[in-house]
Amino acid sequence: MIAVILAGGSGTRFWPLSRKDRPKQLVRLFGDRVMIGQTVERLSRITTTDRIVVVCGEHLIDAMREALPELDEDNFLIEPAARNTAPAIALAAMWANHRFPGEVVGVFPSDHFIGAPDRFASAVELASDAAKLGHIVTLGMQPNRPETGYGYIKQGGAVDGAQGVHVVDAFVEKPDHERALEYLSAGGYLWNAGMFFFTPETLMGEVERQLPEMYEGILGIAADFDMPTYDETLSSVFPTLESISIDYGVMENAGSVCVVPAEFAWSDVGHWAALPEIRETDEHSNVLEAPVILHDVEDCVFYSTNDARPIAAAGVKGLVVVDTPEAVLVIPKERCQDVRELKRMFDDSK
Amino acid sequence: MIAVILAGGSGTRFWPLSRKDRPKQLVRLFGDRVMIGQTVERLSRITTTDRIVVVCGEHLIDAMREALPELDEDNFLIEPAARNTAPAIALAAMWANHRFPGEVVGVFPSDHFIGAPDRFASAVELASDAAKLGHIVTLGMQPNRPETGYGYIKQGGAVDGAQGVHVVDAFVEKPDHERALEYLSAGGYLWNAGMFFFTPETLMGEVERQLPEMYEGILGIAADFDMPTYDETLSSVFPTLESISIDYGVMENAGSVCVVPAEFAWSDVGHWAALPEIRETDEHSNVLEAPVILHDVEDCVFYSTNDARPIAAAGVKGLVVVDTPEAVLVIPKERCQDVRELKRMFDDSK
Numbered sequence: 001m002i003a004v005i006l007a008g009g010s011g012t013r014f015w016p017l018s019r020k021d022r023p024k025q026l027v028r029l030f031g032d033r034v035m036i037g038q039t040v041e042r043l044s045r046i047t048t049t050d051r052i053v054v055v056c057g058e059h060l061i062d063a064m065r066e067a068l069p070e071l072d073e074d075n076f077l078i079e080p081a082a083r084n085t086a087p088a089i090a091l092a093a094m095w096a097n098h099r100f101p102g103e104v105v106g107v108f109p110s111d112h113f114i115g116a117p118d119r120f121a122s123a124v125e126l127a128s129d130a131a132k133l134g135h136i137v138t139l140g141m142q143p144n145r146p147e148t149g150y151g152y153i154k155q156g157g158a159v160d161g162a163q164g165v166h167v168v169d170a171f172v173e174k175p176d177h178e179r180a181l182e183y184l185s186a187g188g189y190l191w192n193a194g195m196f197f198f199t200p201e202t203l204m205g206e207v208e209r210q211l212p213e214m215y216e217g218i219l220g221i222a223a224d225f226d227m228p229t230y231d232e233t234l235s236s237v238f239p240t241l242e243s244i245s246i247d248y249g250v251m252e253n254a255g256s257v258c259v260v261p262a263e264f265a266w267s268d269v270g271h272w273a274a275l276p277e278i279r280e281t282d283e284h285s286n287v288l289e290a291p292v293i294l295h296d297v298e299d300c301v302f303y304s305t306n307d308a309r310p311i312a313a314a315g316v317k318g319l320v321v322v323d324t325p326e327a328v329l330v331i332p333k334e335r336c337q338d339v340r341e342l343k344r345m346f347d348d349s350k
Numbered sequence: 351m352i353a354v355i356l357a358g359g360s361g362t363r364f365w366p367l368s369r370k371d372r373p374k375q376l377v378r379l380f381g382d383r384v385m386i387g388q389t390v391e392r393l394s395r396i397t398t399t400d401r402i403v404v405v406c407g408e409h410l411i412d413a414m415r416e417a418l419p420e421l422d423e424d425n426f427l428i429e430p431a432a433r434n435t436a437p438a439i440a441l442a443a444m445w446a447n448h449r450f451p452g453e454v455v456g457v458f459p460s461d462h463f464i465g466a467p468d469r470f471a472s473a474v475e476l477a478s479d480a481a482k483l484g485h486i487v488t489l490g491m492q493p494n495r496p497e498t499g500y501g502y503i504k505q506g507g508a509v510d511g512a513q514g515v516h517v518v519d520a521f522v523e524k525p526d527h528e529r530a531l532e533y534l535s536a537g538g539y540l541w542n543a544g545m546f547f548f549t550p551e552t553l554m555g556e557v558e559r560q561l562p563e564m565y566e567g568i569l570g571i572a573a574d575f576d577m578p579t580y581d582e583t584l585s586s587v588f589p590t591l592e593s594i595s596i597d598y599g600v601m602e603n604a605g606s607v608c609v610v611p612a613e614f615a616w617s618d619v620g621h622w623a624a625l626p627e628i629r630e631t632d633e634h635s636n637v638l639e640a641p642v643i644l645h646d647v648e649d650c651v652f653y654s655t656n657d658a659r660p661i662a663a664a665g666v667k668g669l670v671v672v673d674t675p676e677a678v679l680v681i682p683k684e685r686c687q688d689v690r691e692l693k694r695m696f697d698d699s700k
Contacts, residue, residue, distance in 0.1 A: 016662065293677070293695045295688055304678075310699070311678045312366065312692045315685035319666075321678070327643070328654075328661045328673050330680060335665035338645055342662045345643045349660070 001128050002096035002103050003043040004089065006194075007036055007056040007064060007110035008082060013271045013336070015343035016327035017303065025110035026063050029269065029303075030279050030289060034067050035111040042114060044070070046121050051103070053077055053095060054110070055088045081239035086249040087214060089196070090207050091238070094222035097200035104131045105203070107196045107246075113278040115265025123164075124197075127260045130162040131197035136206070136251065137165065138197070140190025140259040141266045146180035149270060151192040151247060153259050168257040171247060190261055193268065196246065206254045214249075217241050272320040273333035275301050290323065301333065351478050352446035352453050353393040354439065356544075357386055357406040357414065357460035358432055363621045363686070365693035366677035367653065375460035376413050379619065379653075380629050380639060384417050385461040392464060394420070396471050401453070403427055403445060404460070405438045431589035436599040437564060439546070440557050441588070444572035447550035454481045455553070457546045457596075463628040465615025473514075474547075477610045480512040481547035486556070486601065487515065488547070490540025490609040491616045496530035499620060501542040501597060503609050518607040521597060540611055543618065546596065556604045564599075567591045622670040623683035625651050640673060651683065 011023025018024045025036040033041065036054070043052055049070050055077045056064055064076060077095055079088055089107055096105045106124060114120045127137040140153045151174055156167035171192065175183065183189035208215040217237050224230040242249070251257055267277045275287045276299075282288055286297060290304030293312040302311050304323040311321050320336060322329040327346060331338060361373025368374045375386040383391065386404070393402055399420050405427045406414055414426060427445055429438055439457055446455045456474060464470045477487040490503045501524055506517035521542065525533065533539035558565040567587050574580040592599070601607055617627045625637045626649075632638055636647060640654030643662040652661050654673035661671050670686060672679040677696060681688060 293692050293699065295691050295695065296685075309675065309677055310696065311680065312696060313680040314688035314692055315682050316669075316680060319680065321680050323678050325659065327659055328671070328678055330661065330663040330666060330669065330671050332665050335646075338664035341645050342643050342664055345645065346660065346662060349643065 001047045001051065001124070001197075002092075002100055002105045003047050003052045004092040004096070004105055004107045005036065005039055005043070005052065005054045005110045006085060006088060006107060007054050007060065008079060008088065009111060011111075012340045012343050015339055015346070016324045016329055017305070017322060019326070021059060022063065023060070023111075024269070026060070026067055029275065035269075036064070037067050039108060039110050039112070040068055040070065042117050042120065043108065045117060046124055050075065051100060053092055055079060055092055057082060078234070079238065080235045083238065083241050083243040085194075085246040086207075086211065086244045087218065087238065087241040089246050090204065090214060090218045091221060093198070093200040093203045094218055095225065097204075098222065098225045102199070104128045104197060104199055106131075107194070109194045109268070111269065112193065113265075113267040113269050115278070116263075119262075119264035123260050123262050123264065126162070126164045127195075127197040127258075130159065130165045130258050130260070131199060131202070133162060134199070134202050135159070135162075135165075135256045135258045136196060136198045136202060136254050137258045137260060138168070138251070139193055139195040139262050141193050141262050143184055143189065143191050146177060146184050147191065148174055148177055148180050150174065150268075152180075152183055153190045153192050155188045155190055155259055155261065159258050162258070165258045165260055168259050171252045171257075190259060191266075192247065193262075193266060196251070203250070206250050210253055211242065211244070211249055214241050214244075271336035271339065272301055272303070272322065272329075272331070273336040275303070290321075299333070351397045351401065351474070351547075352442075352450055352455045353397050353402045354442040354446070354455055354457045355386065355389055355393070355402065355404045355460045356435060356438060356457060357404050357410065358429060358438065359461060361461075362690045362693050365689055365696070366674045366679055367655070367672060369676070371409060372413065373410070373461075374619070376410070376417055379625065385619075386414070387417050389458060389460050389462070390418055390420065392467050392470065393458065395467060396474055400425065401450060403442055405429060405442055407432060428584070429588065430585045433588065433591050433593040434599075435544075435596040436557075436561065436594045437568065437588065437591040439596050440554065440564060440568045441571060443548070443550040443553045444568055445575065447554075448572065448575045452549070454478045454547060454549055456481075457544070459544045459618070461619065462543065463615075463617040463619050465628070466613075469612075469614035473610050473612050473614065476512070476514045477545075477547040480509065480515045480608050480610070481549060481552070483512060484549070484552050485509070485512075485515075485606045485608045486546060486548045486552060486604050487608045487610060488518070488601070489543055489545040489612050491543050491612050493534055493539065493541050496527055496534050497541065498524055498527055498530050500524060500618075502530075502533055503540045503542050505538045505540055505609055505611065509608050512608070515608045515610055518609050521602050521607075540609060541616075542597065543612075543616060546601070553600070556600050560603055561592065561594070561599055564591050564594075621686035621689065622651055622653070622672065622679075622681070623686040625653075640671075649683070 011018035152172040154169040156169035159165040290302040291310040295314040361368035502522040504519040506519035574583040640652040641660040645664040
């Protein structure tokens, strides 16, 4: 399998740790490596590193290469402009077909958390096998709360000859709270986590049918793979492609879309308050990614890049405190969406 | 008048800004100078700097001299051991009598806030004049809340021939909340702010009568003023003196104690949450002694020693956030008493 890692995220929600030139995929939220490093490591157990390709903007390329020393320099694809996921995935599919003709392609976010790498590998194998049969296959996550921030997948009947794989009855856009509650209680709805599997032939057939202009553009770029003119062609053509997501541009109207219900813990780690989902907490439910001195503190998140200086707190609950060289952030967990606003104000103050 | 500044405070309540070797009197909480610097400046408008003497522990002496360049090196008295206020004041009274015989002595805390220096000067003049008549005179602050952290002074009738000066009916120790409420609604009760005025003769007469052993000890030390043996005598005698406060050891049973009700804003700035009493706040009642980026933040205190790094906060209320090279402190205003506990835990963690 060719593993395509989409690493174009802009990373405002983990400010002041993340920044434009160091988005979430390039920060170390936990463990030894930055998020995309953990993603590559997880995928290295499933495929060989020469089959892993990272798609990102030009401004991130140096940091990406530094963060991912196990990848060859040819295993990075640059997006000269941000055009959402469809053009990036189509280009990566053509790259895969060029390098490893006939192999299945899997698309993965660069900065998500996956709890059980072995179960993840099994799901990828099921999805990959189904993709070989000509389906476009997605992984669906089991919802455990009425989340309004994700798209949902309505799971249909089993697919003949492909165990653990179901027909997708519908892709559902981000619901309101009431509808999310309905999905949760009805069952049979899964979260769309942005992981897709297909053969380049299948995908490009759908792109040709649904997005013919994009198809021509991508083919034009791919014709120059390994040619001295590649960079120039990429720079001139890619920014002209329609900016559209793979979900909206391809999946929703694709001929045969299937889903593999995942059986592993997953989080897109969307903001600071999501850390407790993916990190061990202390006996008072605090996430401690910082030296701390705490007295009567519960349900908080502490993160620091400075090992020599503690964060001291008493009598607080449900608070996020982040200490980086750029700023000290103090925000209640339930207000973490306001981090974007604070970052904007910070940028404006410069 | 001789102004004696008691600067022996240990300063745990403004951690992590204050420390053992940099207690509150030596930190800059607001304005251009550290607290004791502002105290000396205020007193310099009332008396000459050669009449100002600072009493402090040996470990602070270098920092004190640096913070108070306007004082001569002879204008510091060292307490070789902390023995509470009575021995320090008695020693300072003898120093005053030695250097400027016959002048009145005023005793002042080193780290309090006084809102109106001119009114303060007027009150000091009234108190000083009454002290010349042989009274021990204290300044009483008008209470504006049922504070349980201060001692109270029950104000009696006017003193003959001393305008604005009243007899002290009683010194009352720190009351419980209910009693503090009674004092507030009854009126005629003032806060004891630790400012006293007397002639050395009057004070030492009371010390001789009430604390005869201390009297002998202090006289023994004072006999060596300006002698090569002074340091040795001080070091051997002072630590043997009874550790007792001037209030308990002298004032409560003194022959003639009067009070001048103060007409200026005052705060002992007892903890971080007291800053709004003495600082301008923004339109949302926040104290901003730090670069900040705020969104929907009210009634908070922000203090930083790092001008280059902002504190960013959203959706918080009534919180104190302090950023120093030693630690980042996050604590609700109403929990500021827990700063001591955090400091203890911090010291233990070293």
